[in-house]
Amino acid sequence: MAIEDFYEPITRRVFITGLNSKYETTKTSYTDTTINGYIGSNSNIEIKTADKDSVKTQYNFYSDTECNYSDEFIYKSQNYRLVSDMHDAVNKGHHFKGVVQKIDYTE
Numbered sequence: 612m613a614i615e616d617f618y619e620p621i622t623r624r625v626f627i628t629g630l631n632s633k634y635e636t637t638k639t640s641y642t643d644t645t646i647n648g649y650i651g652s653n654s655n656i657e658i659k660t661a662d663k664d665s666v667k668t669q670y671n672f673y674s675d676t677e678c679n680y681s682d683e684f685i686y687k688s689q690n691y692r693l694v695s696d697m698h699d700a701v702n703k704g705h706h707f708k709g710v711v712q713k714i715d716y717t718e
Contacts, residue, residue, distance in 0.1 A: 614649065614673055614706060615647070615675065615706075617649045617651075617673075618647040618648055618649050618673075618674075618675065619647070619648070619649065619686075620645050620646075620647065621645070621646055621647070621648045621650075621674070621684050621685070621686045622643050622644070622645055622684060622685040622686070623643070623644050623645070623646045623676070623678060623682055623683075623684055624641050624642070624643050624682065624683040624684065624685065625641060625642050625644070625679070625682055626638040626639075626640070626641045626681075626683070627639055627640045627641060627642065641683075646674055646675070646676040646678075647674065647675050647676070648672060648673055648674035648675070648676070648684075648686075649672070649673045649674075650670045650671070650672050650673075650684075650686050650691065650711060651670060651671045651672075651673065652670065652671050653668055653669065653670045653671075667712055667713075668712065668713045669694065669710050669711065669712045669713075670691070670710070670711050670712075670713070671708065671709075671710060672684075672691070672693065672697075672708065672709045672710060672711040673700070673706065673707070673708055674697075674707050674709075675705050675706065675707070676707065677697050677699075677707045678693055678697055678707070678709065679693070680693055680694075680695070680696055681693060681694075683714070684711060689713060690713070690714040691711040691712065691713055691714060692711060692712050692714050693709050693710070693711050694710055694711065694712045695709045695710040696709065697709035
């Protein structure tokens with residue numbers, strides 16, 4: 612069984628940046644496109660920030676489309692952000708692999 616047998620439609624959200632009134636770079640809008648991919652096995656990484664422990668859940672991400680660092684994805688009603696550079700897993704121009712982190716917008 613090949614990895615593409617597990618691929619499902621995933622919404623890829625690419626943000627467009629611009630300058631705000633203080634000339635700071637900020638996300639101004641985004642473009643959604645549908646790609647084929649799979650978000651699989653996870654590994655929990657404990658991160659301590661300002662004396663506050665939190666668990667950031669990261670997952671392996673496979674796609675037939677090469678994506679960019681910090682692209683966001685919507686998969687099964689959950690939000691994820693690409694936190695690694697993607698690499699061509701088989702050196703054939705398909706089956707790209709990266710790591711995504713689940714985003715919780717309520718924090």
